[in-house]
Every structure is written in C-alpha cells, then in structure tokens.
Amino acid sequence: xxxxxxxxxxxxxxxxxxxxxxxxxxxxxxxxxxxxxxxxxxxxxxxxxxxxxxxxxxxxxxxxxxxxxxxxxxxxxxxxxxxxxxxxxxxxxxxxxxxxxxxxxxxxxxxxxxxxxxxxxxxxxxxxxxxxxxxxxxxxxxxxxxxxxxxxxxxxxxxxxxxxxxxxxxxxxxxxxxxxxxxxxxxxxxxxxxxxxxxxxxxxxxxxxxxxxxxxxxxxxxxxxxxxxxxxxxxxxxxxxxxxxxxxxxxxxxxxxxxxxxxxxxxxxxxxxxxxxxxxxxxxxxxxxxxxxxxxxxxxxxxxxxxxxxxxxxxxxxxxxxxxxxxxxxxxxxxxxxxxxxxxxxxxxxxxxxxxxxxxxxxxxxxxxxxxxxxxxxxxxxxxxxxxxxxxxxxxxxxxxxxxxxxxxxxxxxxxxxxxxxxxxxxxxxxxxxxxxxxxxxxxxxxxxxxxxxxxxxxxxxxxxxxxxxxxxxxx
Amino acid sequence: xxxxxxxxxxxxxxxxxxxxxxxxxxxxxxxxxxxxxxxxxxxxxxxxxxxxxxxxxxxxxxxxxxxxxxxxxxxxxxxxxxxxxxxxxxxxxxxxxxxxxxxxxxxxxxxxxxxxxxxxxxxxxxxxxxxxxxxxxxxxxxxxxxxxxxxxxxxxxxxxxxxxxxxxxxxxxxxxxxxxxxxxxxxxxxxxxxxxxxxxxxxxxxxxxxxxxxxxxxxxxxxxxxxxxxxxxxxxxxxxxxxxxxxxxxxxxxxxxxxxxxxxxxxxxxxxxxxxxxxxxxxxxxxxxxxxxxxxxxxxxxxxxxxxxxxxxxxxxxxxxxxxxxxxxxx
Numbered sequence: 051x052x053x054x055x056x057x058x059x060x061x062x063x064x065x066x067x068x069x070x071x072x073x074x075x076x077x078x079x080x081x082x083x084x085x086x087x088x089x090x091x092x093x094x095x096x097x098x099x100x101x102x103x104x105x106x107x108x109x110x111x112x113x114x115x116x117x118x119x120x121x122x123x124x125x126x127x128x129x130x131x132x133x134x135x136x137x138x139x140x141x142x143x144x145x146x147x148x149x150x151x152x153x154x155x156x157x158x159x160x161x162x163x164x165x166x167x168x169x170x171x172x173x174x175x176x177x178x179x180x181x182x183x184x185x186x187x188x189x190x191x192x193x194x195x196x197x198x199x200x201x202x203x204x205x206x207x208x209x210x211x212x213x214x215x216x217x218x219x220x221x222x223x224x225x226x227x228x229x230x231x232x233x234x235x236x237x238x239x240x241x242x243x244x245x246x247x248x249x250x251x252x253x254x255x256x257x258x259x260x261x262x263x264x265x266x267x268x269x270x271x272x273x274x275x276x277x278x279x280x281x282x283x284x285x286x287x288x289x290x291x292x293x294x295x296x297x298x299x300x301x302x303x304x305x306x307x308x309x310x311x312x313x314x315x316x317x318x319x320x321x322x323x324x325x326x327x328x329x330x331x332x333x334x335x336x337x338x339x340x341x342x343x344x345x346x347x348x349x350x351x352x353x354x355x356x357x358x359x360x361x362x363x364x365x366x367x368x369x370x371x372x373x374x375x376x377x378x379x380x381x382x383x384x385x386x387x388x389x390x391x392x393x394x395x396x397x398x399x400x401x402x403x404x405x406x407x408x409x410x411x412x413x414x415x416x417x418x419x420x421x422x423x424x425x426x427x428x429x430x431x432x433x434x435x436x437x438x439x440x441x442x443x444x445x446x447x448x449x450x451x452x453x454x455x456x457x458x459x460x461x462x463x464x465x466x467x468x469x470x471x472x473x474x475x476x477x478x479x480x481x482x483x484x485x486x487x488x489x490x491x492x493x494x495x496x497x498x499x500x501x502x503x504x505x506x507x508x509x510x511x512x513x514x515x516x517x518x519x520x521x522x523x524x525x526x
Numbered sequence: 527x528x529x530x531x532x533x534x535x536x537x538x539x540x541x542x543x544x545x546x547x548x549x550x551x552x553x554x555x556x557x558x559x560x561x562x563x564x565x566x567x568x569x570x571x572x573x574x575x576x577x578x579x580x581x582x583x584x585x586x587x588x589x590x591x592x593x594x595x596x597x598x599x600x601x602x603x604x605x606x607x608x609x610x611x612x613x614x615x616x617x618x619x620x621x622x623x624x625x626x627x628x629x630x631x632x633x634x635x636x637x638x639x640x641x642x643x644x645x646x647x648x649x650x651x652x653x654x655x656x657x658x659x660x661x662x663x664x665x666x667x668x669x670x671x672x673x674x675x676x677x678x679x680x681x682x683x684x685x686x687x688x689x690x691x692x693x694x695x696x697x698x699x700x701x702x703x704x705x706x707x708x709x710x711x712x713x714x715x716x717x718x719x720x721x722x723x724x725x726x727x728x729x730x731x732x733x734x735x736x737x738x739x740x741x742x743x744x745x746x747x748x749x750x751x752x753x754x755x756x757x758x759x760x761x762x763x764x765x766x767x768x769x770x771x772x773x774x775x776x777x778x779x780x781x782x783x784x785x786x787x788x789x790x791x792x793x794x795x796x797x798x799x800x801x802x803x804x805x806x807x808x809x810x811x812x813x814x815x816x817x818x819x820x821x822x823x824x825x826x827x828x829x830x831x832x833x834x835x836x837x838x839x840x841x842x843x844x845x846x847x848x849x850x851x852x853x854x855x856x857x
Contacts, residue, residue, distance in 0.1 A: 125585055
C-alpha cells in the first residue's frame with residue numbers, strides 16, 4: 051500500500067511497518083513521560099529515534115523530582131559522571147535532543163501527585179495524546195492510572211525487577227486499567243513479629259527503619275504542621291478525635307517537651323535514653339509480661355519457635371557498636387533540631403566521656419501492659435477509654451509548650467537516604483537492627499546487607515530496562 | 527574454565543566498581559561481576575542492534591570492547607544508531623567504529639573501548655585469541671561461517687554470536703560450543719548443567735523437513751535471503767524489492783530440495799524483509815540488543831539457561847521465540 055512507501059527519511063524503517071500516517075501522528079504527539087530513571091532514559095532514546103514529538107505541534111513533557119547519583123550510571127545511560135547531582139529530567143532531555151535535534155521536549159522537576167495538580171492541571175492533561183509511566187513504585191503508578199482514567203488517556207506502563215520485566219498497554223474503553231489487576235503484594239512480616247517477636251534480621255531491620263522514620267521524619271513533620279498553623283492543627287485533631295490522632299499528639303508532645311533538644315549534649319542524652327529504652331527497658335517489660343516459663347491459654351510454652359526469648363543489653367561505653375549507635379543517633383537528632391554538630395561528636399573518646407555523664411533512671415516493669423500477639427493484627431493501636439478527653443488535655447499542654455519555643459521554630463525532618471555513606475542514616479539503622487538482633491540472639495549483618503533489606507532496593511539492570519522499553523515503544 | 531572464558535574470579539572489585547555496579551551486583555553477584563570485568567568482546571558491524579548491545583555491556587562493566595567497522599558513516603546510519611550525533615561536521619568522513627567508540631567511552635570510564643581496523647572476512651584465528659566473545663552483525667553468510675569455524679578451531683573458548691534486525695524482525699544465533707553453567711531450580715537449589723552447541727554450518731545444514739512443524743517462519747525466510755545474497759555475491763541488505771521474483775524462485779528451489787511446503791515462508795514476509803533493506807526499527811533493536819546483552823552476561827558468568835541456539839522476534843505478533851536447531855531428537 052502507498053502508506054507504507056518509504057519517504058527517504060530517517061524513519062523509513064518504521065514507516066514500512068506502521069505507515070506514514072502513523073508517523074505523522076507520532077511527530078505531532080503530545081506525550082507525558084513520568085519518571086526519568088532507567089526506564090525513562092530508554093524511553094526518551096526510543097522516542098527520539100522514532101521521531102516522536104518532532105513537529106512544532108508535538109511535545110514531550112518529562113518530569114522527575116530526583117537528582118542523578120553514582121549508582122544510577124550503570125543503567126541510566128543518558129547520564130554521565132559529571133551529571134551527578136543534576137536533575138534527572140533536564141539531563142535526560144538534553145541528551146535526547148542530541149540524538150534527534152528536532153525533538154520538542156520540556157523537562158520538569160515535579161513529582162506527579164496530588165500536590166502538583168496545579169502544575170499538571172486539567173488543561174495540561176486534556177492536551178495529552180499518551181502517557182508513559184517510567185516509575186519505580188506502585189503508589190505513583192496507581193495515581194497516574196487514576197488520572198489517566200479520569201482524563202481518558204492511553205497509558206503505557208512498564209517495570210523491571212532484576213532480570214525480569216513487564217509491560218502493559220492501557221487504552222480507554224478497550225483494555226482494563228493498571229489498577230484493575232494487582233501485582234502480588236510484597237511479603238510483609240506480621241506487625242506483632244516486628245514489634246515484639248523478631249526471629250530474623252529482616253524483622254529487626256524493618257523495625258529499625260520504621261523507628262527511624264517515626265522519630266526523625268514523621269514526628270518532625272507533624273511538629274512543623276502544628277507550629278506553622280496551631281489553630282488549624284488543633285481543630286483538625288479535635289475533629290478526628292480517635293486513637294490515631296491521640297497517638298500522633300502523644301509523639302508531638304513528647305518531641306517538644308520531654309525530648310526537646312537545645313544543645314548537642316541534649317542529643318547525646320536523648321540517644322543514650324533511646325538506647326536504654328529500645329535495648330533494655332523494652333525487653334525487660336516484655337519478659338516481665340511474658341516470663342521465660344510463660345504458657346499460652348492452651349497450655350503450650352509461650353516462648354516456643356519461631357519466637358525467641360530476648361535478653362536486655364547493658365550499655366557499655368567500651369563496646370564500639372554501642373558508642374556508634376549513640377554517635378549516629380545523636381548526630382541525626384541534632385540535624386532534625388537544626389543544632390550544629392561539634393567536631394568532637396565524631397570522636398569516640400569525647401563521646402564516651404559525654405555519654406557517661408548521662409543519668410539513666412532505673413526501669414520498673416509495669417503490670418497490665420498489653421502486648422499484641424495476634425499475627426493478624428495489622429497496626430497496633432491501643433484504644434483508650436476516652437480519646438477525645440485525652441486529646442483535649444494534650445492540645446492544651448502542647449499550646450503551653452509552644453510558647454516556650456524560640457520564635458518561628460521549625461524542625462528539619464530527615465528523609466531516609468540509603469545511598470549516601472556519610473549521612474549516618476544506614477549507620478543508625480544497621481546499628482539499631484544489630485543491637486536488637488543481639489537482644490534476641492539473631493546473627494547480625496554488615497552494612498551492605500542491611501542496606502539491601504532496609505533500602506528495599508529493587509535490583510535493576512540495563513538489559514531488562516532496554517527490553518521493557520523496546521517492547522513498549524513498539525506498540526503504536 | 528569451561529564456558530566462562532573470563533579467567534578466574536581472584537582479585538577484588540575496587541570501591542569505585544562496587545559503587546557503580548551496586549544494583550546489578552545484587553542481581554548477578556560479585557563473582558559474575560568479576561568475571562564480566564575480565565571478559566574481552568569483539569563486535570563486527572556497527573548498527574542499531576549492536577550499539578544497543580554495546581551500550582548494555584559497557585554499562586554492565588565488561589573488561590574491554592573492540593569495535594570493527596571501517597564503513598564511513600552516512601545519513602542512513604542515523605536511523606537506529608543513537609551513538610552517532612546527527613551532525614555531519616562530527617561524523618563526516620569517519621568510520622562507524624570510530625564515531626561509535628568515541629560515544630561509548632563516555633558511557634563507562636572503567637571499560638576499555640577501542641577500534642580494530644580491518645575486514646571481518648579476513649580475520650585470522652590468532653587475532654581471535656584476544657577475545658572471549660565475538661559478535662557479528664550484517665555479515666555475509668560466508669563471513670559468518672568463516673569466523674564461526676575459526677572460533678571453534680582455537681584452543682581457548684570463544685563464544686560466537688550473530689545478530690541482525692530487518693524491518694521489525696530480528697534474529698540472533700548463538701554458538702557456545704561446550705558450555706557448562708549453574709542452573710537455578712525452583713526453590714533456590716542449583717544444579718550444574720552442560721550444553722553442546724552445533725556450529726552455524728551444522729545448524730543450517732539440517733534438512734528442513736526434519737524440523738518441528740512449529741519452527742518459526744523467520745528461520746526459513748532468513749535462510750532463503752542469506753542463500754540468495756551469497757550466490758549473487760551481494761552484501762547483506764543490498765537485496766531489495768526489485769529482486770522479489772528471483773528471491774521467490776530461490777525460495778521454491780530450496781523448499782523443493784528440503785521438502786518443505788512453500789507456504790511455510792509467506793510471500794508477504796519475504797517482501798517485508800526485502801523492502802527493509804538495511805533499515806532497522808529502533809525499538810526492535812532495543813529488544814534484540816537487550817536479549818543479546820543478557821545472553822553474553824549469562825555466558826560469561828556461567829549462570830542461567832542460555833539461548834540454544836536461535837532467537838527470533840517479530841513486532842507483527844510481538845513474540846520472542848527460541849529455536850533449537852537441530853532439535854534434540856535429530857541428534
């Protein structure tokens with residue numbers, strides 16, 4: 051047929067496959083590429099070679115809020131050593147333009163999510179012809195799927211895991227959408243196992259990572275949202291009035307009152323007391339509630355496999371892993387409070403000296419403490435007699451303690467970053483997990499193994515990515 | 527060492543290597559990464575498929591990569607070759623190998639990428655001893671057979687591959703001679719396996735009526751084209767639609783000789799392949815280059831089931847197919 055006749059252009063190979071009408075459509079296409087990682091790079095290369103969005107009417111919009119890191123370079127091939135630290139989308143767009151100078155491309159640094167709908171607004175969406183996901187997580191995929199459904203836009207979806215990859219084409223009214231089928235859920239340990247009955251290092255790392263996020267990211271964020279608009283915050287908490295709101299407030303109050311840090315020495319005290327709380331008091335309480343010879347209601351031994359009976363650790367400044375826990379915890383605490391870190395903080399002798407001056411109150415286990423033992427329980431929230439009353443009380447205490455803070459005080463939430471070896475994040479998490487492993491007599495791990503588990507790193511390589519993208523761009 | 531060719535795994539990875547290859551080491555392990563970094567690869571013929579392959583193995587951290595292609599770059603090369611900047615003042619008058627080499631060096635400073643001048647059809651055996659992996663693309667059947675036989679005559683193990691993309695169809699041929707590797711069983715157990723490959727000559731000499739009914743039509747179509755180009759003294763890809771009658775006549779001759787029904791090689795498919803000439807569809811190149819990269823990594827690391835011995839892909843049905851020729855029963 052005439053449509054398939056070559057036009058002596060660089061796109062003849064695909065004109066002979068798809069025809070010149072489609073080539074014109076590709077040229078005029080308005081494409082939204084979400085993500086500029088490994089898949090995004092492959093995508094841009096293929097789109098550029100195919101002449102997509104190369105007329106004045108066509109445009110590719112690529113967005114990614116991430117910057118280039120060393121470990122990206124082994125597969126995100128549009129990036130070079132000298133691009134480390136630069137925004138992924140901008141560098142990728144420049145590289146794609148070098149492959150095909152006719153390409154019209156816009157690079158943005160916005161994450162596609164609820165908060166950026168003023169950037170990716172209705173008019174933007176309505177002008178699109180196709181959306182290409184080059185994402186690395188299910189939540190973002192679900193969000194994009196929802197937006198594509200709403201605006202009735204075709205979506206090309208793909209992903210890789212190690213040497214495996216998948217692709218899916220979603221066309222309105224023709225195929226099912228991405229969210230209609232589910233990938234198998236990630237394997238997750240029961241909550242009570244992670245909280246009280248770990249039996250392998252993964253459980254310890256999961257716990258360490260969730261404590262890291264709770265103390266250093268979520269609570270500081272919550273503190274900031276209270277301090278930036280107390281009236282609105284108070285109103286929304288009163289409205290919620292449930293156990294979850296109460297727990298949030300508990301944490302905010304604890305952070306600003308009991309655990310408030312003003313100097314680096316306060317941070318050391320905080321770290322030392324956390325050590326005591328996590329690796330000694332917690333265990334003492336648990337073994338008080340369930341002594342070694344405890345029996346279940348059925349008469350069986352409570353502490354039977356896979357449960358492991360824990361023993362408390364006694365803090366010793368001579369133990370280097372204890373001191374390193376104190377070091378990374380106090381440094382990160384200082385970061386979250388915006389306290390400058392003195393040079394001596396990284397010197398174990400000075401730290402040993404400072405930590406020995408911390409007064410550690412003696413712990414007395416309490417009776418009638420409830421410990422969740424049901425494996426089906428997904429989150430641990432103890433319902434209280436009267437949440438609303440407790441919330442009232444906490445809010446009034448919080449307002450009082452906000453008055454004592456320096457004007458315009460804000461915390462600096464820390465987002466977990468596994469790949470920076472100098473930021474102390476992995477030091478704290480692997481130290482925490484290993485100390486907990488010692489409690490339970492579980493073999494400890496080195497930092498690299500800890501990083502794989504705690505970082506939930508999905509191995510990604512160039513070949514799978516190339517294949518996934520090749521498959522995807524073949525689909526007209 | 528059988529199969530790997532990349533020598534032992536002694537010597538540790540440097541901190542720089544561990545940092546760059548962090549993600550993939552989690553996929554194939556430190557040992558495979560070390561073997562990879564000691565492997566030497568020769569690629570003859572720079573086009574859409576081979577540059578995808580080169581990109582993949584350079585990123586993966588192969589020891590060295592040598593490129594052989596003295597052809598001067600023309601505008602036609604830009605179609606699927608993203609390593610050539612579309613600027614005549616850069617590529618004008620230079621060889622494909624030279625321009626591609628310059629781009630590939632930037633992909634990974636830890637890999638030695640260099641140019642080997644010369645004509646693949648004149649390569650001698652001793653020269654091949656420098657390599658563990660040899661990849662040929664858009665070479666004549668004569669050159670393919672010649673280099674394949676030469677690889678087999680060497681005392682060291684040299685893995686041999688051909689890769690070609692025509693229109694939106696692709697073919698990969700693999701000859702690992704004797705290859706032993708570790709196979710992963712469901713549940714995580716591993717088992718040592720050994721495969722014996724036929725040479726290209728042995729494979730294509732198998733009478734077509736001995737092949738299973740479901741054998742890919744692309745296998746036959748590529749043999750017809752290859753046979754026609756060989757007897758007419760054409761360079762690969764130089765046959766065009768104007769040759770259709772002669773090519774269809776050759777199809778009839780071969781089918782008669784091999785007792786195959788002509789309808790197993792549809793005329794429309796032959797027309798598509800002829801019309802394509804040397805043109806390649808870039809996304810198909812990405813798929814083929816991805817598969818070949820993975821195969822070469824499997825062969826170097828001696829891990830995972832390799833393709834034995836032909837791989838086909840066609841956008842028309844979107845399927846990738848592995849053909850084992852001769853089929854195990856014919857042995």
